[in-house]
Amino acid sequence: NxxxxxxxxxxxxxxxxxxxxxxxxxxxxxxMSWYRQDPGMGLxxxxxxxxxxxxxxxxxxxxxxxxxxxxxxxxxRLLSAAPSQTSVYFCASSASGIPTDTQxxxxxxxxxxx
Amino acid sequence: QQQVKQSPQSxxxxxxxxxxxxxxxxxxAFDYFPWYQQFPGKGPALLIAIRPDVxxxxxGRFTISFNKSAKQFSLHIMDSQPGDSATYFCAxxxxxxQFYFGTGTxxxxxx
Numbered sequence: 001n002x003x004x005x006x007x008x009x010x011x012x013x014x015x016x017x018x019x020x021x022x023x024x025x026x027x028x029x030x031x032m033s034w035y036r037q038d039p040g041m042g043l044x045x046x047x048x049x050x051x052x053x054x055x056x057x058x059x060x061x062x063x064x065x066x067x068x069x070x071x072x073x074x075x076x077r078l079l080s081a082a083p084s085q086t087s088v089y090f091c092a093s094s095a096s097g098i099p100t101d102t103q104x105x106x107x108x109x110x111x112x113x114x
Numbered sequence: 115q116q117q118v119k120q121s122p123q124s125x126x127x128x129x130x131x132x133x134x135x136x137x138x139x140x141x142x143a144f145d146y147f148p149w150y151q152q153f154p155g156k157g158p159a160l161l162i163a164i165r166p167d168v169x170x171x172x173x174g175r176f177t178i179s180f181n182k183s184a185k186q187f188s189l190h191i192m193d194s195q196p197g198d199s200a201t202y203f204c205a206x207x208x209x210x211x212q213f214y215f216g217t218g219t220x221x222x223x224x225x
Contacts, residue, residue: 004157031211042120042203042215043158050211058212090157099146099210100165105157 002026004106006091012112013081021076021109023091029104031097032074033058034066036087037108043090049074050097081113117141118206120216127223133191135219137204140185144206148213149178149189152201161202162189194223 007022025032033048035058045058049068063085065077074093078085089109094101119138127133137147148163164171164178164187171178177190191198204216 035215040123040217042116042118042217043205043213044215045212048211056211059214092157097210099207100163101210102160103148103213105159107155107157 004091004093004104006089006106006109008109009107010110012114013078014114015082017081018077018079019081021078021089021091021111023074023076023106024072025074025091025093025104026072027093027095027104028071029093029095030071031095031101032068032091032093033103034064034074034076035090035092036060036085037090038087046076046089048097078111081111083113085111086113087111116217117214118204118216120204120219122219123217124220125222127194127221129194129196129223129225131194131223133189133194133198133221133223135189135202135204135221136186137188137206137216138184138186139206139214141206141208142185143208144214146207146210147178147180147187148205148207149176150203150205150215152203152218158203191221194221196223196225199223 034046035043047066049055091106150158151161152158175192180187
């Protein structure tokens with residue numbers, strides 16, 4: 001059981017470039033989410049999904065797109081990167097999204113936008 | 115606007131001492147309050163959680179105290195150990211679909 005995996009671990013982009021952060025889980029979890037972590041800000045929810053084909057916006061969705069075509073994968077797309085998107089990005093999953101389900105976090109992707 | 119306010123930002127405790135981290139919230143619809151522990155270079159991991167129908171929950175050396183009327187909750191780490199040195203985040207959720215995190219507390223336990 002690999003749990004929640006994220007690739008890449010590190011990425012440097014130039015302003016205006018696009019990229020996709022990959023997230024996969026092998027626990028057959030229905031709920032998956034993306035957070036960004038910034039110093040002094042804690043973790044903030046970007047987008048989440050309660051199952052394949054269903055996504056919704058979190059607290060800070062602007063500049064990010066998501067889709068969920070399979071239960072296992074939940075990629076996060078930056079269409080035109082901006083320096084304000086420099087952050088550490090975490091993907092998380094839980095069994096069904098009810099509050100008492102444990103959320104499992106991936107190891108993170110550190111993104112720098114120049 | 116920060117939905118969950120956390121303090122202190124950093125904390126230094128002697129080995130064997132008690133570490134206390136506080137959080138406060140305004141949204142009375144929040145119904146689940148987890149605490150996460152994060153080591154450098156790792157993702158957060160669930161430590162302990164509480165629902166507002168109980169005032170205290172204890173798991174080993176970790177205790178959550180919950181004050182519903184004051185809209186505050188806190189994490190107590192008894193007999194703190196150097197291995198507890200990490201960043202701790204409180205969080206709150208209304209439906210389980212969205213979690214709001216505090217800004218984090220960096221705990222250092224001095225041997």
